[in-house]
Amino acid sequence: MSAAGADQRAKRILSGVQPSGLLHLGNYFGAIRQHIELQDEGEAYYFIADYHALTTVQDRTEFARMVSDVALDYLALGLDPERAVFWRQSDVPEVCELTWLLSTVTGMGLLERAHSYKDKVAKGITPRAGLFLYPVLMAADILAFRSDLVPVGKDQVQHIEMAQDMAESFHAAYGAKVFRRPEPRLATGAALVPGTDGQKMSKSYDNTIPIFGQGKPLKKSVMSIVTDSAGVDDAKDPEACNVWQIYKLVASADQAEEMAGRLRAGGYGYGDAKKALLAALDEHFGAARERRAELVADAGFVEDVLATGARRARRQARAVVGAAREAVGMAGGPVESR
Secondary structure (H helix, E strand, O other), rough: OOHHHHHHOOOEEEEEEEOHHHHOHHHHHHHHHHHHHHHHHHHHEEEEEEHHHHOOOOOHHHHHHHHHHHHHHHHOOOOOOOOEEEEEHHHOOOOHHHHHHHHHHOHHHHHHHHHHHHHHHHOOOOHHHHHHHHHHHHOOOOOOOOOOEEEEOOOHHHHHHHHHHHHHHHHEEEEEEEOEEEEEEEOOOOOEEEOOOOOEHHHHHHHOEEOOOOOHHHHHHHHHHOOOOOOOOOOOOHOOOHHHHHHHHEEEEEEHHHHHHHHHHHOHHHHHHHHHHHHHHHHHHHHHHHHHHHHHOOOOHHHHHHHHHHHHHHHHHHHHHHHHHHHHHOOOHHHOOO
């Protein structure tokens, strides 16, 4: 392809999401919303990272449910299988073969410097080989699909740089250029969502508000949001109010400004603000909740989306792995593709 042709080619955007529990507002405003929007900016490739999840989830029933939940959630929130390739990571086994090929040219020192590995070990997580090799599998995910851009937060940029390093090591070892160089795309417009305790919303802190929560469980989560001791009649600073910080994400700009004004003026309690937040959550995610209920009742459609996505993804991965096998001197491609 000429330089001009490469410039005209649509950028391929790839991201994976781990099935590690109910998706929450932090997931949505931190990543999922951007993933949905990126469907209109290039070739969108999104996968459910079930191989990765095995480093932390080892209950087969819970694991299967989590994988299904991610598929349902993304489709309900606006992922369009006509505009994005969407699949289960484990349905493209070529990624595992590429992981091994990359591991043979990856230095131990590179993996030992991985922030995610060091952080998890520091938190007391048992340092198994899967956790240590996590960046190699992530690199294979990225390189197998000739990804151009990988949307990540700042804390994940290192993984993209490691994928670049592994690709360069492979090329240097075998004198053949097989992989496309991926670049990180820092999320724009991503919001830092406070949890119910005021810390960053995270499953690790047990302070989340689920996207698809409803009824009493959702009300319990919202009503548990920590506030200061200001009384109803006291003036309050909306910028220091966890309720308002979440409310402004799901309400209109006019509604957010109205609540801010009422908080500053006094005579408006935190209980009133929480009720308004609950109503705004129902309004913001109401259509997605209805769509999800329809998808639950149509499991065949969801499975067809994932199977179709896997076939499209495998075509890309087979081509890349075939080129990698040829570079190292292996005969032919994977047996299935011969």
